[in-house]
Amino acid sequence: MNPAAYFGIFLTFARNSLVRNMMFRANFLIECASSVTWTLMNLGFYLLIFQYTTTIGANTGWGQWEFFAFLATTMLVNSLVQAFFMPNCEDLSELIRTGGLDFALLKPIDTQFLISLEKIDWSSFANFVAGLVLLVVSLVQMGLSRSPPPEIGPVTIFLYVFYVLCGVAILYSLMIALSATSIWLGQNRSLYDFWFYITNFSRYPMEIYDGAWGRPIRFVSTFIIPVLVVVNVPARIVAQPVTPGSSDTWTLALFTLVATAASLGLSRFVFQAALRNYRSASS
Amino acid sequence: MAAVQTWWMILRVSLAERLVYRGDFALGTLMRFLPIVTQIFLWTAVFAARDEQSLAGFTRDELVAYYLLTMVARAFSSMPGLASGIAAQIRSGEIKKFLLQPVDLLGFLLLGRVAHKLAYYIVAIGPFALVFFLCRGYFTGWPSVTALSAGILSLVLAFLLGYFLEACMGLIGFWWLEVSSILFVYMLFSFFLSGHMFPIDMLPEPWHTLVSLTPLQFLAFFPAAVLLEKIQGWQLVWGLVAEAGWVLFFLLLSRVLFHFGTQRYSAYGG
Numbered sequence: 001m002n003p004a005a006y007f008g009i010f011l012t013f014a015r016n017s018l019v020r021n022m023m024f025r026a027n028f029l030i031e032c033a034s035s036v037t038w039t040l041m042n043l044g045f046y047l048l049i050f051q052y053t054t055t056i057g058a059n060t061g062w063g064q065w066e067f068f069a070f071l072a073t074t075m076l077v078n079s080l081v082q083a084f085f086m087p088n089c090e091d092l093s094e095l096i097r098t099g100g101l102d103f104a105l106l107k108p109i110d111t112q113f114l115i116s117l118e119k120i121d122w123s124s125f126a127n128f129v130a131g132l133v134l135l136v137v138s139l140v141q142m143g144l145s146r147s148p149p150p151e152i153g154p155v156t157i158f159l160y161v162f163y164v165l166c167g168v169a170i171l172y173s174l175m176i177a178l179s180a181t182s183i184w185l186g187q188n189r190s191l192y193d194f195w196f197y198i199t200n201f202s203r204y205p206m207e208i209y210d211g212a213w214g215r216p217i218r219f220v221s222t223f224i225i226p227v228l229v230v231v232n233v234p235a236r237i238v239a240q241p242v243t244p245g246s247s248d249t250w251t252l253a254l255f256t257l258v259a260t261a262a263s264l265g266l267s268r269f270v271f272q273a274a275l276r277n278y279r280s281a282s283s
Numbered sequence: 284m285a286a287v288q289t290w291w292m293i294l295r296v297s298l299a300e301r302l303v304y305r306g307d308f309a310l311g312t313l314m315r316f317l318p319i320v321t322q323i324f325l326w327t328a329v330f331a332a333r334d335e336q337s338l339a340g341f342t343r344d345e346l347v348a349y350y351l352l353t354m355v356a357r358a359f360s361s362m363p364g365l366a367s368g369i370a371a372q373i374r375s376g377e378i379k380k381f382l383l384q385p386v387d388l389l390g391f392l393l394l395g396r397v398a399h400k401l402a403y404y405i406v407a408i409g410p411f412a413l414v415f416f417l418c419r420g421y422f423t424g425w426p427s428v429t430a431l432s433a434g435i436l437s438l439v440l441a442f443l444l445g446y447f448l449e450a451c452m453g454l455i456g457f458w459w460l461e462v463s464s465i466l467f468v469y470m471l472f473s474f475f476l477s478g479h480m481f482p483i484d485m486l487p488e489p490w491h492t493l494v495s496l497t498p499l500q501f502l503a504f505f506p507a508a509v510l511l512e513k514i515q516g517w518q519l520v521w522g523l524v525a526e527a528g529w530v531l532f533f534l535l536l537s538r539v540l541f542h543f544g545t546q547r548y549s550a551y552g553g
Contacts, residue, residue, distance in 0.1 A: 034467055041475050048485060049329060052338050057328035197317045204321060208328040217320070 001109065009109065010117055017120040032126035039075060039130055046071065060207040062239075065145065067205070069138040070235040074203055075131030077167045077231055081175070083124035084168075088116050089175045093182035099280050112271050116176060135238075142239065150240045160238045163253065166260040167230035171199065173267035174225070180267075180274040202227040205235075226259040289386070290394060297398030302405075312403075313410040319350050339485040345511060346482070347421040351414065352507035353479050358407065359438045360445035360477075360502040362396065366469075369453025370462040373548070382545060389450060389537055396446055426510050433519055434510040440526045441506050444498060447533035454537060457544030472497075478504025484513075498529040 021028050046067065049056075056062040062070065092115055095101040104114050143149040178194060201221045206228050209218035221228040233256045236249050330336075330343040341349060369392070372378040381388040415422075426434065452469060456462050474480065477499045486494060494500060505522055508514045514522055 030464065034471075038471060041471060045475065045480055048481065049325075051487065052485070053329045053332045055332045056325070058331040060328070060332075193311070193314060197314050200318050200321050204325055204328075208324045210324075211327075214324055217324075 006110075006113060009113075013117055014120050018122055020119075021122045028123055031123035035123065036126050036130050039127055043068075043071070043134070056205060057207045057210075060205065062205045062207065063145075065138045065141040066239040069135055069142065069239040070205060070231065072131045072135035072138060073164065073167075073235040073238070074231045075127050075134065076164055077171065077234075078199075079124045079127040079131060080164075080168045081171045083121050083128070085116060085172050085175055086124075087119040087121045089179040091119070092176075092179040096183055096278070101278060102280050105275075105278075111275065112176070112268065116172070139238070150238075152238065156237060159253075160234050163234035163237060163256060166256055167234060169260050170226055170230050170263045173263035174198065174227070177267040177270040180271045183274040183278050198225065198227055199230075202230045202232075206232045222255075226256070226263065229256045229259055290390070293386075293391060293394050294398050297395045298402055300398075302402050312407040313413075316354065316410070316414050319354065322350055323347050339482060340513065341482060341484075344421045344423075347418065349482055349507050349511055351418055351421070352510050353503040355411070355510075356438065356441055356503045356506040357479060358403065358411075359400070359506070360441040362445050362449040365392070365396065365446070365449040366453035366462060366466055368392075369450060370456030373453075373456040373544075374461070378548070382548075389541060392450065393446060396442075400442065426512055430509060430512045430515075433523065434506055437501070437506040437509050437523060437526060440523070440530055441501055441503075443530045444501055444526065444533065447530060447537050448498065450537045451533055451540055454540040454544055457540070457548055473499050473502060476500075477502040478507065482508070484508075498526075498533075501526045501529060 050064045050067075054063060056067055092101075095104065095115075101115075104111055107114060139150070139152060143152075175195060201217065206218055206222070209215065209221075209228075218228065229252060233249075233253055237253070326343060326346050330338065336342055338346070369378075369388075378388065381391065425431070452462060452465055455465060459465075476483065476494050476497065479502075483491065483494050483500055483504050505514070505526060509519060509522070
């Protein structure tokens with residue numbers, strides 16, 4: 001099938017999911033409200049931290065608004081992952097356990113595509129919108145409080161969007177690879193837990209991982225499981241906590257390209273290898 | 284005597300049931316410390332950017348020790364699946380068996396929880412000991428005998444408080460059938476305001492006073508602060524009295540809810 005056909009199928013998935021979400025409209029609104037409330041509470045926690053300090057780490061440049069831009073980036077990346085991939089990857093282990101995967105394998109379409117995108121959780125876009133609002137507010141505040149203000153041109157915006165998508169791709173790879181392992185394990189109950197614990201390391205500026213314990217953590221979560229670049233690279237591009245265009249940021253940006261390609265490739269490999277080991281469970 | 288035997292049997296069966304998944308338990312417990320690692324780095328960075336050594340009465344080492352101790356407190360007070368379980372039993376009609384058999388629902392579930400916690404501690408003591416040993420540098424030493432005994436008492440009370448508080452929320456199921464929305468609100472508040480995310484002494488007024496008036500602080504903040512010897516003297520005594528008072532309040536409330544709930548209960552399901 002050609003890419004256009006795949007895009008058409010994706011739109012159908014999106015439409016069907018929207019129809020399903022809209023069937024229970026009150027539930028949909030409650031889900032939107034609850035996820036935004038959770039985010040607001042989190043924001044409150046960081047507001048509290050900034051009552052006691054002006055920056056996260058000495059001389060890192062992550063002041064309140066820079067950090068809130070970082071937080072907004074986390075929200076954008078996470079909401080995209082939750083909207084498109086989380087419901088599907090969660091279903092995968094159930095499909096394997098019940099044998100429902102047979103039906104997906106029989107369809108004349110790439111199995112990974114079908115498995116990864118079939119459902120879209122539209123309520124996760126509430127956090128996406130909240131992230132956008134926070135990002136705009138943070139950028140405006142940074143513009144007012146910093147001299148010279150950070151330069152945000154079309155190139156910056158393009159790079160930001162591009163690297164947010166790279167971040168989504170890295171997290172997706174990790175997630176699909178993790179849930180594909182349930183083909184071997186039979187059931188993978190704690191996918192959510194694993195997921196939470198691993199991405200936990202991506203939630204803060206990488207500068208905080210310092211010292212005898214911090215450096216190995218920074219190394220592992222940058223080069224082995226590249227979760228640290230997911231938010232850090234786009235957030236650095238837009239918040240420019242260090243001097244703009246500092247070589248560090250661009251080395252990291254280049255590395256992120258490699259990491260994204262490698263993650264996607266490796267997860268594809270794991271997924272295919274897992275499928276070859278699939279023994280149908282249905283009767 | 285027969286009653287004691289019945290309850291002893293219930294406890295033993297629940298204990299055996301819980302120990303089936305001990306491997307999963309141990310791994311899960313160790314994983315639960317991972318978020319603390321990022322918290323340590325976050326607070327280290329915050330302290331590095333400050334001139335003063337103390338933040339809301341906590342040094343950095345004390346703050347790390349505090350987070351580790353809240354994990355202990357949560358190991359006592361958290362009741363995963365209790366409220367939703369009770370509500371589900373009401374909804375599915377499974378609760379009928381407690382209305383017919385001479386076994387009290389709240390007592391039965393309490394013993395189940397005790398067994399669950401005992402099994403959990405038997406398995407979790409390994410990971411906990413390992414983490415506390417690795418992090419021993421953050422502690423100044425063992426707490427005094429007073430702090431230790433008050434701390435243990437506050438932990439036991441935290442267990443009872445967690446149990447009766449969640450049981451009350453589950454029992455609302457007699458009226459509402461679906462309690463997930465209340466549970467969400469409760470989880471949200473307890474996550475941020477029990478002291479699990481930060482010591483509630485950090486909150487500015489009037490929030491600090493407001494949060495102190497709720498029972499939430501006894502689920503994590505209070506036991507951890509007592510073990511760190513942050514709360515002493517009469518403050519400690521009053522804290523324990525208040526904690527015991529909340530336990531009594533929710534115990535009575537759960538009885539009242541159960542009494543009136545069963546009166547208006549009409550058996551759904553088969």
